[in-house]
Amino acid sequence: xxxxxxxxxxxxxxxxxxxxxxxxxxxxxxxxxxxxxxxxxxxxxxxxxxxxxxxxxxxxxxxxxxxxxxxxxxxxxxxxxxxxxxxxxxxxxxxxxxxxxxxxxxxxxxxxxxxxxxxxxxxxxxxxxxxxxxxxxxxxx
Numbered sequence: 248x249x250x251x252x253x254x255x256x257x258x259x260x261x262x263x264x265x266x267x268x269x270x271x272x273x274x275x276x277x278x279x280x281x282x283x284x285x286x287x288x289x290x291x292x293x294x295x296x297x298x299x300x301x302x303x304x305x306x307x308x309x310x311x312x313x314x315x316x317x318x319x320x321x322x323x324x325x326x327x328x329x330x331x332x333x334x335x336x337x338x339x340x341x342x343x344x345x346x347x348x349x350x351x352x353x354x355x356x357x358x359x360x361x362x363x364x365x366x367x368x369x370x371x372x373x374x375x376x377x378x379x380x381x382x383x384x385x386x387x388x
Contacts, residue, residue, distance in 0.1 A: 250385055257374040257382040266299065268292040297324030304332045312337045313358065317345035325353050 255265045270287040277284065301324070303309045314321065314337065325337055336355035343362045351357050374382045
């Protein structure tokens with residue numbers, strides 16, 4: 248969680264406005280021993296993306312949309328957006344190693360993000376935040 252907060256702060260230092268979802272605690276059981284443990288699952292992210300996309304279109308705040316996702320749950324939102332705003336292209340950019348036939352079929356076009364491009368577009372190792380503090384990129388990234 249600390250690394251995630253630091254990452255969001257680093258993005259903000261570059262002008263990115265992150266829209267954060269929420270995580271819901273859920274009790275699960277180990278399939279081997281049956282012991283209960285708490286995990287977390289992401290909630291509402293696809294709905295938040297859909298609402299933001301429709302808001303941008305409704306207010307004429309964009310000329311095109313590039314959705315970086317391979318989540319097929321977004322198909323109904325894209326379908327509705329394309330029906331209501333047929334002149335605005337909606338592209339799906341699939342993260343490396345991911346894809347969706349359903350999104351590919353409904354999008355105006357598809358962008359495949361290649362593995363080598365990730366390294367070329369990472370934040371620097373050290374980011375100076377607006378308050379003067381710094382955020383350091385974790386070594387594994």
